Amino acid sequence: MATVSHHTIRESLLDRIQRGEWALGALIPGEVQLAREYGCARTTVNRALRALADAGLVVRKRRGGTRVTPLPVRQARLSIPVVREQVEDAGDRYSHQLRRRRQSVPPAAIRKRLGLAARTKALYLETLHLANGAPFAFETRWINPAAVPDVAAEELEQLSINEWLVRRVPFTSGEVRFSAVNADSRVAAALGVAEGTALFLVDRTTWRGDVFITTTALHHAAGYTLHSTL
Amino acid sequence: MATVSHHTIRESLLDRIQRGEWALGALIPGEVQLAREYGCARTTVNRALRALADAGLVVRKRRGGTRVTPLPVRQARLSIPVVREQVEDAGDRYSHQLRRRRQSVPPAAIRKRLGLAARTKALYLETLHLANGAPFAFETRWINPAAVPDVAAEELEQLSINEWLVRRVPFTSGEVRFSAVNADSRVAAALGVAEGTALFLVDRTTWRGDVFITTTALHHAAGYTLHSTL
DNA sequence: TAGTGGTCTAGACCACTCA
DNA sequence: GAGTGGTCTAGACCACTAT
Numbered sequence: 001m002a003t004v005s006h007h008t009i010r011e012s013l014l015d016r017i018q019r020g021e022w023a024l025g026a027l028i029p030g031e032v033q034l035a036r037e038y039g040c041a042r043t044t045v046n047r048a049l050r051a052l053a054d055a056g057l058v059v060r061k062r063r064g065g066t067r068v069t070p071l072p073v074r075q076a077r078l079s080i081p082v083v084r085e086q087v088e089d090a091g092d093r094y095s096h097q098l099r100r101r102r103q104s105v106p107p108a109a110i111r112k113r114l115g116l117a118a119r120t121k122a123l124y125l126e127t128l129h130l131a132n133g134a135p136f137a138f139e140t141r142w143i144n145p146a147a148v149p150d151v152a153a154e155e156l157e158q159l160s161i162n163e164w165l166v167r168r169v170p171f172t173s174g175e176v177r178f179s180a181v182n183a184d185s186r187v188a189a190a191l192g193v194a195e196g197t198a199l200f201l202v203d204r205t206t207w208r209g210d211v212f213i214t215t216t217a218l219h220h221a222a223g224y225t226l227h228s229t230l
Numbered sequence: 231m232a233t234v235s236h237h238t239i240r241e242s243l244l245d246r247i248q249r250g251e252w253a254l255g256a257l258i259p260g261e262v263q264l265a266r267e268y269g270c271a272r273t274t275v276n277r278a279l280r281a282l283a284d285a286g287l288v289v290r291k292r293r294g295g296t297r298v299t300p301l302p303v304r305q306a307r308l309s310i311p312v313v314r315e316q317v318e319d320a321g322d323r324y325s326h327q328l329r330r331r332r333q334s335v336p337p338a339a340i341r342k343r344l345g346l347a348a349r350t351k352a353l354y355l356e357t358l359h360l361a362n363g364a365p366f367a368f369e370t371r372w373i374n375p376a377a378v379p380d381v382a383a384e385e386l387e388q389l390s391i392n393e394w395l396v397r398r399v400p401f402t403s404g405e406v407r408f409s410a411v412n413a414d415s416r417v418a419a420a421l422g423v424a425e426g427t428a429l430f431l432v433d434r435t436t437w438r439g440d441v442f443i444t445t446t447a448l449h450h451a452a453g454y455t456l457h458s459t460l
Numbered sequence: 461t462a463g464t465g466g467t468c469t470a471g472a473c474c475a476c477t478c479a
Numbered sequence: 480g481a482g483t484g485g486t487c488t489a490g491a492c493c494a495c496t497a498t
Contacts, residue, residue, distance in 0.1 A: 005467075018400045018438070030483060041469045046484075056309070062484045063477040071312060072396060076406050078306045079286070080460070085301070166302060170248045174460035176306050179453075180410035180430040198428035200410040206460065208248070223409075230310070230404035230436065235486075260464060271488045276465075292465045292495040 004040040009048035012038075017057060017068055025070035028058065076228040080176060080204075082163045083129045083137060083218070092131035096160040099190070100126035106142050113205060114144045114212045121145070125161050128190055137224075138190040141216040148213060162216075171213055174206035178226070187219050200224045234270040239278035242268075247287060247298055255300040258288070306458040310406060310434075312393045313359045313367060313448070322361035326390040329420070330356035336372050343435060344374045344442045351375070355391050358420055367454075368420040371446040378443060392446075401443055404436035408456070417449050430454045 013028075022028050031049065035042040049066055052058045056075050060066045087094040103121040106114065114122060123143040129136045141161060148169050155164060181201050188195040199222065205215040243258075252258050261279065265272045279296055282288045286305050290296045317324040333351040336344065344352060353373040359366045371391060378399050385394060411431050418425040429452065435445040 018402055020400065024397060032483085041471095042484095043470085043486095044468060046486090047467090049484085060484065061477080062475065063482060065483060071315070071393075072400075073309045073311045073315075074404065076308045076310055078308060078458075079303045080306055081303045082301060085303075163301075167254060170250065170302075171460075172248055174304065175457065176460060177455050177457040178408060178430070179455040180428040180450075182412075182426070182428040196412070196426055198410040198412040200408070204460075220410075225407050225409040227405065227407040228308075230401075230406060230434075262464085271490095272465095273467095273489085274487060276467090277486090279465090290465065291497090293463055293497055294495090295464060 004038050004044065006044050006047040006051070009034070009038055009040070009045060010051050013048060013052060014057065017052075022068050024068055024072070027065050027067050030065060074230040076230055078226065078228050080202075082166055083139075083160065084163055087129070087131040087136055090131070092136075093133075095130045095133065097128045097130070098125065098157070098161075099128055100124070103145075110142050110215060113215050114142060115210075116144065123148075123151075126190075127160055127162065129160065129162075135191045135221050137221060138187055138219045139216060141214060143214045144212050147208065147211045165214060169213060170208065171206040172208045174204060177201075177203040179203070181219070183219070191219065191221050193222055197222050200226070234268050234274065236274050236277040236281070239264070239268055239270070239275060240281050243278060243282060244287065247282075252298050254298055254302070257295050257297050260295060304460040306460055308456065308458050310432075312396055313369070313390065314393055317359070317361040317366055320361070322366075323363075325360045325363065327358045327360070328355065328387070328391075329358055330354070333375075340372050340445060343445050344372060345440075346374065353378075353381075356420075357390055357392070359390065359392075365421040365451055367451060368417055368449045369446060371444060373444045374442050377438065377441045395444060399443060400438065401436040402438050404434060407431075407433040409433070411449070413449070421449065421451050423452055427452050430456070 016022070029037070031042045031045045034045045038045065049058065049060065053060050056073055057069055058066050059069050084094045102124055104124055105119055106116070106122045106124070111118070116122060123145055125141045125143070127139040127141070129139065139162065148165070151161065151164060159167070179201050180198055183191065183193055183195055183197045183199050185195050187199065188197065200220040202218040202220070203216070204218070206213050246252070259267070261272045261275045264275045268275065279288065279290065283290050286303055287299055288296050289299050314324045332354055334354055335349055336346070336352050336354070341348070346352060353375055355371045355373070357369040357371070359369065369392065378395070381391065381394060409431050410428055413421065413423055413425055413427045413429050415425050417429065418427065430450040432448040432450070433446070434448070436443050
């Protein structure tokens with residue numbers, strides 16, 4: 001029997017969309033109709049269409065049918081790996097240095113983000129990540145002490161705080177922000193670049209339920225590129 | 231009857247993973263087992279698990295079972311909208327200026343990327359995108375003339391080339407790169423910032439099948455931030 | 461070779477929303 | 480009210496791979 005997989009149908013529909021069989025914003029045939037066309041169960045067509053909808057290529061509405069997305073907004077999926085993996089995936093040797101570690105009262109902006117009471121101390125860490133011994137990224141991080149078990153200093157020699165948290169403290173949601181900044185003197189010194197150099201900054205905040213866990217700023221060395229396919 | 235939806239199961243499993251019921255890398259019960267536990271069809275459990283796998287929280291292998299991802303690599307989904315929408319979504323008024331438009335022989339790097347023969351001319355465009363009249367992003371773009379129908383200059387007064395291409399020329403695949411660069415004199419002048427200012431650069435290349443369509447560099451004004459949830 | 465996930469089917473009922 | 484997608488079920492067979 002002619003096996004018609006949801007992959008086949010997905011590819012076929014994608015092709016038909018891209019060839020312009022249906023205009024942008026136009027209605028495409030319903031699931032029942034397509035199932036007849038392709039000679040398969042409606043479930044199979046449904047799965048193919050759901051995949052296309054996930055990819056943002058069609059928009060589906062009950063009773064309203066399925067339409068080609070009017071203005072195709074392509075989505076890029078970025079994976080945000082642990083720094084060590086980024087370095088090792090590039091074929092480089094990873095190492096890290098804990099540069100600073102203290103308990104202190106965070107600045108107001110951070111305190112608010114971590115949901116701490118005034119004058120409460122939090123854990124502050126500065127880590128330098130290296131690739132083949134050269135600075136790769138400079139990380140500053142605040143940790144909500146109430147949300148995270150104690151970290152022994154010795155542990156941080158083995159595992160960067162970055163990876164330690166990923167392994168030990170699960171989070172339920174998070175936010176990332178990417179931007180470009182000129183290196184200030186402190187970061188420039190840490191990364192060994194000239195002050196003012198454009199750096200790729202990744203800001204991340206994570207929490208579990210409604211408890212903030214940590215917020216971190218990762219300044220990547222000059223030339224760093226984040227890429228993805230569309 | 232107690233309706234057990236794949237959403238319910240997904241949430242429940244997510245919760246159990248996040249509460250640490252299974253260690254990182256540990257095997258979780260099979261689909262049949264879970265179906266019994268939740269009192270539903272295997273198909274339903276399957277769908278929930280597939281969703282978790284898509285999100286990168288579990289890894290599934292035939293015969294090998296389903297495991298909690300050893301090192302959870304969280305994925306961020308970024309949508310890359312048309313510049314106009316970015317501006318308008320922020321509540322600003324969008325406008326654009328076509329600053330330059332000429333046919334010329336592209337530099338070797340670009341020529342190679344577009345797959346053009348030596349000395350072939352391509353279309354080069356410079357566009358300034360504005361938000362409330364202030365520079366928002368400066369776009370330079372090379373277009374493979376063989377892949378794209380002629381663009382009349384008048385059309386580009388109505389629609390930026392960015393949006394014109396999205397609407398008129400479907401593509402099948404693409405690549406994006408994000409990085410930080412110091413503004414050179416030309417870009418600095420266009421955006422009205424000091425030379426050396428850190429700018430967020432988005433490089434995009436798209437093609438249809440194996441024909442290159444266009445490659446573009448979008449320099450965003452200082453302070454631009456791209457964000458996403460994890 | 462056996463066990464696990466991957467997938468398809470045929471049928472059913474539901475939920476939403478457009479006319 | 481009716482048509483479309485959303486989802487669940489029960490059963491089946493297949494494909495991969497760990498042992």
